[in-house]
Amino acid sequence: MARARVIIDREFCKGCALCTYACPKKILVISSDFNSRGYYPVTVQDVEKCIGCGFCAQVCPDVAITVYRE
Amino acid sequence: MEKVLMRGNEAVAEAAVRAGCRLYFGYPITPQNEISEYLSFRLPQVGGVFLQAESEVAAIHMIYGAASTGARVMTSSSGPGISLMQEGLSSLAAAELPCVVVNMSRGGPGVGNIQPAQSDYFQAVKGGGHGDYRLIVLAPSTVQELVDLTYRAFYLADKYRNPVEILGDGMLGQMMEPVVFRDPEFPPLPPKDWAVRGKGNGPRKWIVCFDLDPKGLEELNLRLWRKYRRLEEEEVDYVTFGCSEPEVLLVGFGTVGRILRSVVREGEKEGLKLALFRPITLFPFPKKALQEYARKARAVLVVEMNLGQMLEDVELAVRGEVPVFFLGHTGGVIPTVEEVLEYIHFLLAKEVRVWK
Amino acid sequence: MEVVFKRPRTLLKKPFTYCPGCHHGLAQRLIAEVIDELNIADRTIGVGPIGCSVYIYEFIDVDFVVGAHGRAPAIATGIKRALPDCVVFSYQGDGDIAAIGTSEIIHVANRGELITAFFVNNAVFGMTGGQMAPTTLVGQKTKTTPFGRNPEVHGFPFRLGECLSVAEGSAYIARVALTRPQFIRQAKECIRKAFLAQIEQKGFALVEILSPCPTNWGMSPKEAVDWLEQHMIPYFPLGELKVKECLSRETS
Ligand SMILES: Cc1ncc(C[n+]2csc(CCOP(=O)(O)OP(=O)(O)O)c2C)c(N)n1
Ligand code: SF4
Ligand code: SF4
Numbered sequence A: 001m002a003r004a005r006v007i008i009d010r011e012f013c014k015g016c017a018l019c020t021y022a023c024p025k026k027i028l029v030i031s032s033d034f035n036s037r038g039y040y041p042v043t044v045q046d047v048e049k050c051i052g053c054g055f056c057a058q059v060c061p062d063v064a065i066t067v068y069r070e
Numbered sequence B: 001m002e003k004v005l006m007r008g009n010e011a012v013a014e015a016a017v018r019a020g021c022r023l024y025f026g027y028p029i030t031p032q033n034e035i036s037e038y039l040s041f042r043l044p045q046v047g048g049v050f051l052q053a054e055s056e057v058a059a060i061h062m063i064y065g066a067a068s069t070g071a072r073v074m075t076s077s078s079g080p081g082i083s084l085m086q087e088g089l090s091s092l093a094a095a096e097l098p099c100v101v102v103n104m105s106r107g108g109p110g111v112g113n114i115q116p117a118q119s120d121y122f123q124a125v126k127g128g129g130h131g132d133y134r135l136i137v138l139a140p141s142t143v144q145e146l147v148d149l150t151y152r153a154f155y156l157a158d159k160y161r162n163p164v165e166i167l168g169d170g171m172l173g174q175m176m177e178p179v180v181f182r183d184p185e186f187p188p189l190p191p192k193d194w195a196v197r198g199k200g201n202g203p204r205k206w207i208v209c210f211d212l213d214p215k216g217l218e219e220l221n222l223r224l225w226r227k228y229r230r231l232e233e234e235e236v237d238y239v240t241f242g243c244s245e246p247e248v249l250l251v252g253f254g255t256v257g258r259i260l261r262s263v264v265r266e267g268e269k270e271g272l273k274l275a276l277f278r279p280i281t282l283f284p285f286p287k288k289a290l291q292e293y294a295r296k297a298r299a300v301l302v303v304e305m306n307l308g309q310m311l312e313d314v315e316l317a318v319r320g321e322v323p324v325f326f327l328g329h330t331g332g333v334i335p336t337v338e339e340v341l342e343y344i345h346f347l348l349a350k351e352v353r354v355w356k
Numbered sequence C: 001m002e003v004v005f006k007r008p009r010t011l012l013k014k015p016f017t018y019c020p021g022c023h024h025g026l027a028q029r030l031i032a033e034v035i036d037e038l039n040i041a042d043r044t045i046g047v048g049p050i051g052c053s054v055y056i057y058e059f060i061d062v063d064f065v066v067g068a069h070g071r072a073p074a075i076a077t078g079i080k081r082a083l084p085d086c087v088v089f090s091y092q093g094d095g096d097i098a099a100i101g102t103s104e105i106i107h108v109a110n111r112g113e114l115i116t117a118f119f120v121n122n123a124v125f126g127m128t129g130g131q132m133a134p135t136t137l138v139g140q141k142t143k144t145t146p147f148g149r150n151p152e153v154h155g156f157p158f159r160l161g162e163c164l165s166v167a168e169g170s171a172y173i174a175r176v177a178l179t180r181p182q183f184i185r186q187a188k189e190c191i192r193k194a195f196l197a198q199i200e201q202k203g204f205a206l207v208e209i210l211s212p213c214p215t216n217w218g219m220s221p222k223e224a225v226d227w228l229e230q231h232m233i234p235y236f237p238l239g240e241l242k243v244k245e246c247l248s249r250e251t252s
């Protein structure tokens, strides 16, 4: 069971990738299918590794990420 | 009711306070400084705000902000200062914000001079800033009328959610005359439910002066257009004086109206049949009434302290049915009764017969 | 599970209209967070700019007024003087605040107007397509400095924050960036203090927010934040430029 969880709103994400650089665990990647506005949103690759630090959400310019932790 | 002797500039300031104006922002410029000097002590007495702005640009946008809260607000200026305010006036008109602007106009163009002139007619009446908008423009000719129109200016501003300009001139501002402050009774106004005051527990509001969507912006423009047409239906005002079927119908606004009144009287003594038509609302312009009066005359003579600005509106109203002549001075030169009379004699002798 | 991060209440739930990687949205999120934490949404009035964030009122759930380009400080003055109990903030870009509206912001600071100003410095005119701004760096290429900003021709990048710090009426001036989580934490603290300077009637407050414009800089979002850190921060140093703690004022 993961200690933390990130939820990415695919429709809010613009695929800027800033969160992927901020994540200390490097578990965020840009997906290969686009959302309804034509952006390639980010997805979590290995949710088990998430530590719930919230860095991704902090740097996200589009407030697309919600973070939960145990 | 008590009569007091007051200078025009101070009278308009006092009338504004009595009309409920509680915020004033302005930048000094002659010949209207007494307005801000008066309000700098008078507004604090009633818990209001007087603030000297760093420029007319700032002043008119302070007005924009304060008007957004639903408060009754006023600024005043002249010539170059009113030019600087055009950006804000266009915004106020677009955002449909009520406010009152007093223009004690002076000689132009450029820095011009500080003598009375009427050369801001086009600027006041035709929009002045960019876009399809109008100000409501009121032109008083006595200090008493200045007072009465100040009350009306605040009322009309609120009623139509539109900036109102009181177009006076340096002479009216400096003139001392007895005045009575009688609180007029206007029909009740709708609540300012559009005003921005912090959302509290209710829904939030916003006030903007743009719409980036073409359809939306056209809709705004059409709404403004309907408002201006309604003004033309409901708010036109003017006075007439003299003969009902004159040989020459004199048309002049503001202080020129005073001169033309004397011309009518003096002309009578010389056996001339004259009348005066003096628009009080320059926008909405009293087109129909003027056209009807002009039909009864042999000629129309427009007199202005400019080189022919209201003249164009008179010509549009008369539609070529009667010959329209013009006499004007500018730069602070004031037309005299004698020269107007002399010109009338000349017209009747040389010009008018050719036409009719 | 406990929530570590979620959208602040006062930031309306709709996607921003800014380009990918633009920090206008991030700045507005932080302002909304502070408004929530101070519990002032009911009495806050925002004054928006003309610039890329002209639609700020679509995103922050408080009352708003937007007027002409650069005049937000004067508009905010009018609002605050009419409603002294409201919390009034302006939000402006570098063209808005440091070019066309320079006079208004200087005098607002000098009067010690009780308003809070947010200044998003992205070193270009974003909305009009990337022309030179007063804050464009020396050598920086823009649409109107195709060979790079040359101080002999275009003058030097303007440090507005420092300029306003010398005004007697300013109580709090800070410069922040939003390129890393710790900067974002500091920025939020500065935004909080800037609101408090107004609420506690200490004087005028401004937070300058260095912000990337990937679109007009011609960079990817990541390149843009790196460029900001490497080039903007050395010229526009981060930190509190002025903190006036004990300015006593009478309630007007
Ligand atoms: C009086 C006036 N002049 C020019 C413009 C055009 N204009 C709109 S926004 C802008 C500059 C925007 O740049 P900035 O303030 O830095 O905001 P950004 O878009 O970069 O966030 C300009 C020049 C205008 N709207 N009004
Ligand atoms: S919360 Fe931290 S670890 Fe988890 S995805 Fe975000 S940045 Fe990575
Ligand atoms: S930072 Fe936000 S917008 Fe950018 S890729 Fe990550 S989730 Fe998407």
Ligand code: SF4
Binding pocket: C017, C018, C019, C021, C022, C023, C024, C052, C122, C126, C127, C212, C213, C214, C215, C216
């Ligand atoms: S043009 Fe620049 S400032 Fe404007 S939204 Fe895009 S990235 Fe942001």
Ligand SMILES: [Mg+2]
Binding pocket: C093, C094, C095, C120, C121, C122, C123, C124, C125, C126, C133
């Ligand atoms: Mg900019």
